[in-house]
Amino acid sequence: MGLKETIKATLKEAELYKSQGLLNEARQKYNKVAQLIENNAQIPNSKSLLDSVKKKMKALDDSHLRVVSAPTTPVMSEKAQNLIKELFTFSKDSDKASLALEGAISLAKFGQYHRAIEEFKKLLSDENVRIAAAKNIIKCYYEFVSIDKAVDEYRAWKSSSLFSPVQLEKVLGFLAGLIEKSGKSFDLDKVEESAETVLMPDEAVEEILDISSVGISLEKGVKSGSEIELDVSFQAGNVISVIISSKEKELIDNLKIGVKLNNVNFYSPIAIFRGSGIISASTKIDSGPKKGDYCLDIKVTNI
Numbered sequence: 001m002g003l004k005e006t007i008k009a010t011l012k013e014a015e016l017y018k019s020q021g022l023l024n025e026a027r028q029k030y031n032k033v034a035q036l037i038e039n040n041a042q043i044p045n046s047k048s049l050l051d052s053v054k055k056k057m058k059a060l061d062d063s064h065l066r067v068v069s070a071p072t073t074p075v076m077s078e079k080a081q082n083l084i085k086e087l088f089t090f091s092k093d094s095d096k097a098s099l100a101l102e103g104a105i106s107l108a109k110f111g112q113y114h115r116a117i118e119e120f121k122k123l124l125s126d127e128n129v130r131i132a133a134a135k136n137i138i139k140c141y142y143e144f145v146s147i148d149k150a151v152d153e154y155r156a157w158k159s160s161s162l163f164s165p166v167q168l169e170k171v172l173g174f175l176a177g178l179i180e181k182s183g184k185s186f187d188l189d190k191v192e193e194s195a196e197t198v199l200m201p202d203e204a205v206e207e208i209l210d211i212s213s214v215g216i217s218l219e220k221g222v223k224s225g226s227e228i229e230l231d232v233s234f235q236a237g238n239v240i241s242v243i244i245s246s247k248e249k250e251l252i253d254n255l256k257i258g259v260k261l262n263n264v265n266f267y268s269p270i271a272i273f274r275g276s277g278i279i280s281a282s283t284k285i286d287s288g289p290k291k292g293d294y295c296l297d298i299k300v301t302n303i
Contacts (some may be wrong), residue, residue, distance in 0.1 A: 003040060005032055014056075017180070030057045031241040048227040052215070055229070097126045098236075101133060105234045109241060109295050110285065113144040120197065123164060131167055132236060135174045135210070139234065147182040150175060174210050174231070181212075209273070211240050214298065215265035218254050227265065238300040239280065254297055257282050266303055275303035 014029035020031050030053055037050045067090055104119035117140050123133040134157065154292035157163050163171070172188065179186060216228040228251065230242040244251055259279045266273045281297035 003036065003043070007036055007043075009054075015183075027060045029056055032059055045093055046219075048215070051226045052229055070199045073202070095128070097123060097129045101129050101136075102236055104133075105136060105241070108140055108143075108234060109243075110147075113140045116140055120227075130163070130168050134163075134167075134171045136234065136236075138171070138175055138178065142182070143182075143233075147179060147184055148266070150178065151186050151188070170285065174219065176218065177212065209268045209303070210269055211235060211266050212302075213238065213267045214242065215267065216255075218251070218265050220254065229267075233295075240298050242296050244294045244296060246294070252282075252294050255279050255282070261298065264298075266300070273303050276301050 007186045010029050010033050014026045014033070034050060034053050034057070037046050037053065040046070043049065101123055104116045104123070107113075107119065107291050108116035117137055120133040120137045120140070123129050126133075137153060138150040140149075141153060150301055157171070158168060172190075176188075200282065211232050213231045214227045217227050218224050230244070232240045233243055234241045243278060244255070246252075261277045261279070264275055264277055266275055277300045279296060280299040281295075283295045285291055285293050285295055
């Protein structure tokens with residue numbers, strides 16, 4: 001096994017251990033990767049990669065002795081939930097379904113996943129946003145309930161006639177990435193191809209890849225030059241949403257609305273792409289388990 005393959009395999013092992021709560025074992029694997037990088041300076045982007053691994057190690061150290069209980073979902077009135085949908089729906093020229101999708105995503109960002117799932121399910125009948133709605137339902141179950149519930153939902157869709165084989169294949173690909181991240185395994189049969197494949201409206205246009213995380217390099221400040229990796233919470237087309245902790249003041253100050261991000265690594269389940277984006281929205285979360293944190297929307301301009 002070559003050096004690149006060894007590093008990738010060891011990182012996968014570390015993520016698997018971490019997902020199962022085996023923090024000591026995960027740290028040992030991350031440490032092994034760090035040593036491999038330090039001893040092989042010829043590795044492309046070795047500094048950025050090493051910084052990313054060390055950040056993961058520090059996160060493990062910080063959480064090792066801390067017992068984290070799952071935060072309760074904030075209870076909001078229906079009126080408050082409707083207000084969130086209106087306030088955090090930024091598109092002006094989108095069609096009705098796309099606006100409804102964006103509003104549902106806004107609810108999910110604030111932890112109102114029960115209502116968000118209800119809104120997403122209403123959109124499954126619209127072929128133009130069906131795949132996006134389905135992916136967000138799966139993401140909500142994964143983030144707020146369990147990967148098992150997400151798998152159950154997919155199986156129910158597969159048994160129905162609502163989704164075309166091509167649409168199911170796309171949803172399954174998205175679900176597979178989350179299953180791998182969870183460290184669990186499920187017996188999911190491949191989608192059977194239909195005798196005659198007919199492109200649906202949302203299949204006729206090439207979709208942007210599902211992005212699981214982004215790596216941003218700041219151009220100034222203490223962290224300038226090093227890559228900061230942020231997990232993607234939700235995605236609607238070419239707009240991705242990330243949550244930044246209120247403790248990351250320097251990062252928040254540097255990522256204001258309108259800031260162009262020229263060197264961004266977009267991490268997808270199948271590859272890493274270099275591209276660019278722009279901060280299109282920045283919102284301070286005023287309620288719920290992420291109160292005080294910031295939700296940033298990044299519009300992907302090139303990938």
